[in-house]
Amino acid sequence: MVDMNTYWPIVLIMGVGTFVIRFSFILIMDKLTLPDAVHRMLRFIPAAVLTALLVPSVLLHKNGVTSFAGWERLIAALVAVLVAWKTKNILATIGSGMVVMWGLQALL
Template sequence: MIDTGTFWLVTILLGVLTWLIRFSFLGLLGGRELPDWLLVHLRYVGVGVLPAMVVPMVLWPAATGGAADPMRIFAAAAALYAGWRFGVIAALAAGMMTLWLLQALTG
């Protein structure tokens, strides 16, 4: 374990750095109009980040020790289809219900 002084130093530094990162966008750019070329690129940030967060949890879930689980892959496919066809809330519901149903059926 680390000593108390080091812990608080790291905690305060991380808090300050996190604040500076957020301030760089909100404080410095918050009142300005962003250029059109930047707005076009920012539109795709969520599309790029969300799959990068979800795919490892589907293909290598911690609940199975990192082994691929066909039930999670099938539930993700159901959520993807429901999201494409009906929207975000339907994707959440379809993914959860599919996973819970498959887990209940297979024990």
């Protein structure tokens, strides 16, 4: 159970800290010129960061211990990658991933 005495302090500090992270470069960029190397690194942010987010969350369950989340998730994710690549359609990607995962869950 969560201790409500520390709940709001944690939420508020998280809120302020997260806002500062989000605001940082957006606020100061007018007064700042980025080195060319940094500028060229920016374009790799979507590919690198989103994949770093999604791979562990597809493959690993974290209920206290980290463990393999199951073949149905891995296969469904690969199907979704294929659908995303071929169609570039968001609904089709999410829909096909969920349907394949549920289908395999019923079969396996």
